Amino acid sequence: MPNPASTQPKRNKFIASVLAAGVAGAALSAGVLSDTATVNAEPVTVEAPKDNFGFADVVSQVSPAVVSVRVEQQSEPRAEMSGNFENPFGNLPEDHPLRRFFGTPDGRQMPPSMGPRGRDRPSIGQGSGFFISDDGYVVTNNHVVDNGAKYTVVMDDGKEYDAKLIGTDARTDLALLKVDSPNTKFTYVEFGDDNAARVGDWVVAVGNPFGLGGSVTAGIISARGRDIGAGPYDDFLQIDAAVNRGNSGGPAFGLDGKVIGVNTAIFSPSGGNVGIAFAIPASVAKDVVTSLRENGNVQRGWLGVQIGEVSDDIAEAIGLSSAQGAIVTLPDNETPASKAGIETGDVITGVNGETVENPRELARKIANYSPNTKVDITVFRNGESETIPVTLGNLSELDEAASLDAPRSDSSPVDPSALSGYGMTVMPAEDGQGVVVTDVDPDSSAAEKGLEAGDTIVAVNGTSVSTQSDVSKAISTASDNGRRAALFQLRNAQGQNRFVALPIERS
Template sequence: MKAHLRTYVSTLLVVLLGSHALAAQAQLPDFTELVEEASPAVVNISTRQKMPARGQSQLMIPDLEGLPPLFREFFERNLPQVPRNGRQPEAQSLGSGFIISDDGYVLTNNHVVADADEILVRMSDRSELEAKLVGADPRSDVALLKIEGKNLPTVKLGKSENLKVGEWVLAIGSPFGFDYSVTAGIVSAKGRSLPNESYVPFIQTDVAINPGNSGGPLFNLDGEVVGINSQIFTRSGGFMGLSFAIPITVALDVANQLKETGKVSRGWLGVVIQEVNKDLAESFGLDRPAGALVAQVLEDGPAAKGGLRVGDVILSLDGHPIVMSSDLPHRVGILKPGSKTRLEVMREGQRRTLNVTIGALPEEGEPLAMPRGNNGAERSSNRLGVTVIELTEEQRKSLDLQGGVVIKEVQGGPAVAIGLRPGDVITHLNNQAIKSSQHFAQVAKDLPKNRSVSMRVLRQGRASFITFKLAE
């Protein structure tokens, strides 16, 4: 009886475990149909760039004939190869792209085709077509190409804003030149900001992306393109689980502008902002660390004309909360120059609403206006541990300041702890614009204890807010 019972229990466990495995397998997505439908519209992109020919006076190539085999092999491996036919050597790069219209418009990354003299697009049937660069936008890393053709296969375009963290996504591309490689993963995060990439709210995924995937499509489970695979975070040069894609909504807006005008225009406020940490939030009267703290306002810029001031914390734009300071450039960048926007700011402990007319982001390399400051007998504050003096007339003109003081000496105390240096210019203390050294001494004397206090400091022309606390 016991033997039959053990057999029954064992059989039941096998059935249950098998059912559990089948249920888990049933929950995993099947990408086969998606890949079959989407692959024909995905292309491989290669470029050629003519390298400058070097004359004999610039590069002397030794005669390798007659050298011992070991030495000849070393030189052949390490010397640049010069074609015997005298033609200039060419550099090649490999990337991916996808066709968005049946008449031959192709999206890819700017860095895939940058500085190319010739762009070749290889289709899924192995045929090659020469592509023309319609336009490129380095700031978003998007490029629009055009190939000749009719009734070409196209991808379905989705809406990246509908993506959810944890959702399955799939990439098709040519990593290391291996055409039509398929990798899958999930959306790890949305709205990521990367260094020097202020105008793209990247989609972060754990899809395996490697060199050659750049410019390729990122699909959702409905077979719609939701992004362009663009960058990876890596310490080794290969995939490490952090991949970043340009949202397709951003890419299409760029592509449409490139197609219509050949360039991309973006909204611009004319401010320098910084993150609001816990101490800054406390010093500005915020209940939590959120928003974008205005550290500089550029003279005659849109923000200055709209009444924005240094020390304002921007909490929302047109009703969209600004949680991280990096949220602001994304929101402003998609606005059209000349459009009106509504900013909610925290100023001196009170919420205010400002109406600002958005300007046009200056072209790269175009000089910006100087930072605009706000509203000198030597003065010292033993509580802060600094000796300050008035700014000279020349300093005020060069920094465009009406007030402020310059640190002559750092004696100790909080000044040392927060890293103040001689030559630093203090323009604000405890949310007050410093008008003179006497005013600075009075504000410093009345500073609260055991509470975060903010200070705006200019160092080498760049402004930032720092915080400190005074002990009892």
């Protein structure tokens, strides 16, 4: 058996050789830098927290202010069933012993709870919320309390309080409840400054996921200003904390214990957490909640226009230097905009001197003003900018049932004719307002831009049209003015307007 001591020098010698080779290799790779005296830039370094990092201090302070919200929803009488009810056992044979548990007198199958003697039972929904005052005001989501008949607030220690609904705002998905308990001072939290929050900052979500009250998850802000198609005021914080069903209405805290967002939605193909959640920014929630507390609703300014995006093609077609602003597809009848003289085809580029980048920003800017406020609207029209003073209306008084249907005449139809170079066949509209597209070549630029049979061309480059020749003339005028595209104002069968820029075919 070899002496370990005798093998040690050989082993050390081998290790030393390997290390020497590594050092030599490093010297070779760094030799050029040493000879030329090049200095590498310093890498990015971040000082690690000196104390053990965790969220326990934040959670212990804020948890008593976070509640579960239980909602007993208005029940409706069960409709009489028809056909077979699909149950987990499938269609049972006539002689199957379980059939008697699922049968009805006429042989239909249904679970026992829905049998002929079953009673209507109210539906119970659950979400989250948080106190914003010691006298019992609770913030949650509108979709949590929607259609509610009774509201119960459950504390983190299990104690329950009845609550009443103060107000809701469907446009931002916020709601305010009130617990009346005169002899109780509730622990509450306050809204923070989400504008100071950065992508990468920590957030802590506390709530009631899947009915598991008092659950805590942590993550970071992963994006700001998200538009998820929920409404005209979308400006969500995207966070990657684990947020699930039941977290709705709960707070997302910064490390200072202040609420920087109200959890409202998740992105999930399965319905569970996949790491993407959306929170209403504290700056939005604070204003809405204040208005709900004072008025029971939210007072917003109202302009009264239908608007669309300004694409590069549209900007080129109308001579706008860049694709920004919001194009007016239709000023509604008898609205502040129409009364002030804002017209279809105008591009709104500013409000009170502040630039408007897109339709969503315009909606938010107008909503931030109180009703009856006078604002200066900057529009781009016929190649020039002009300012139009408008006195805003009240959005809460908007009659959403206003009809856009135009009266139809009994005039006889006219034979369709081709619109040269655009792959469209058109014919005059029955009411004389525009030309109706009757056919679109699927390989044409018109089809590529989304034109369909049934669309009505109302105007081209701001000029009203009623015949195919009117359309051709307007296109020719745009071409003579050096435009590379013509702006088509279209109206669909539902009376909704949109704008499409089609390239001008040059011979």
